[in-house]
Amino acid sequence: MKKIPFSKFTSYGNNFVIVDEVNASIFDETEKGRFAHFATNMYFGIGSDNFLVIQRCTNKVLASINQVRGYWDELPDLDEADFIFRMFEPDGTEAFSCGNGLMCIANYLFKTYQLESVKIVTEIPTKHPKIIDIGTQSNGQSSWANLGHPRKIAQDLFNPQIVKLHDDTISLVDDLEIGFRAHDLEPFSNQTHLSLNGYIVFTGEPHMVMFPEKDGVLSGFEEVLFAGSNYSSSLEKPAERRVDFGIWLVDRIGLALNNTYKNMFPAGMSINFARPVSAPGEKGILEYRCFERGVYKETLACGTGAVAVSYISKRLNKILPGENTILPYRCRLHEPESKILIHENDTGECRIIGFPVMLVSGEFELNHL
Incomplete structure (x- = not known):
């Protein structure tokens, strides 16, 4: 039996299960999509809209993603970023981005690591992942994500x-x-x-x-x-x-x-x-x-x-x-x-400002993936 530490946040009724892989891996890359079922299932899991993972942005982590996913012909240059934002849908597919999810991650980083502003990679499943700024006000009352310039659809x-x-x-x-x-x-x-x-x-x-x-x-x-x-x-x-x-x-x-x-x-x-x-x-x-x-x-x-x-x-x-x-x-x-x-x-450039709330943190007992 494996115990998965998680935090559950909400932003305007969007609920997210967050697993922190900043300092150590909880899953291997193949397990992340499969865990989305347990994170989002309200009957036999935790219950949420999406499953979020936050990781350090290093070439080693990027290589491990690409080895399984094959997103890029060569590793993207993301040296300026501190973290990587991952979001998985209930069916296990990886989503591009999420404004409410990014604000929840910003709030989580503030509460857990006292970080008021960081550079984070989003749009991981695309050919050109994007580095954006996210953060939380020093009083902890609101969080924000600078989503950058809206673009013509690819x-x-x-x-x-x-x-x-x-x-x-x-x-x-x-x-x-x-x-x-x-x-x-x-x-x-x-x-x-x-x-x-x-x-x-x-x-x-x-x-x-x-x-x-x-x-x-x-x-x-x-x-x-x-x-x-x-x-x-x-x-x-x-x-x-x-x-x-x-x-x-x-x-x-x-x-x-x-x-x-x-x-x-x-x-x-x-x-x-x-x-x-x-x-x-x-x-x-x-x-x-x-x-x-x-x-x-x-x-x-x-x-x-x-x-x-x-x-x-x-x-x-x-x-x-x-x-x-x-x-x-x-x-x-x-x-x-x-x-x-x-x-x-x-x-x-468009910045979204909102008020995420942490609902609960705990461990989920997992018998199998």
Whole structure:
């Protein structure tokens, strides 16, 4: 029997199991993906959305990764980095990046090693892993991750013959058709299909952003998706019914787009719905919800999705430049005051600022991998 020391953190309802391999290896490389099942399984494991591993950034560690994974033709030059960020999905595949996960790692490093700021490698499964800065304020109240410049989605993640270029970083797709069974959309609509448009950007993960007030043809689409929100307008039907229906609809759209358009998005696509909202004396406020490709469902919040929503909204002149407030819709159903701050500097680098919380630490008894 093997005992696995772990810490469990949450950031806006995104839950992560963290295993620390800074000073010693807990798993060999082949075991990491398999342990993701136990880390994410709420019935026979610990229970979380994703499994995170933090390692020292050394050539020895990089070589051990590449020996098993074969990510790179030659080891990348990452000498400036202190640590490596790894994230594994429930099925054991390694994800590119995660804004909320990076903030949890920043908070963990602050609590465990008293490190206020470090350089960490993310996007490990890509040809060119990226070094970014993460950290935690000295009072420990908030953490941050500088995700850098949003980028045009790489050609191995989409079909360039189908996707159009909106500008030098954002791609546009239109007329994405989703079919429904008869009565699926009742009592809100008698339609049997939706035609959607979306804007795509890479913010460490591939994200599509849709604005339901103009990118959907379902009558009342925006109010269905954001029912029960503090910013919702008055509704003809009870908000509770639309909240439940909206949850089903986001999952249905996310799964349909990822399955129907697999030729367009071979690596999958996270789907975000966003709308600008306003409150007295405040500017640059967006509400959003996100279907994440790696877990195949809507999550309570997504850090890289929040960056994508903010970045694209600015380029479409929906909000003003500067620091913006992102309201994670599903998370706010549980914690109404939840807010994610996105600051974009003059050069276009995006920093996400949030408030991770450690839930528990302990050991998980593992009989086999």
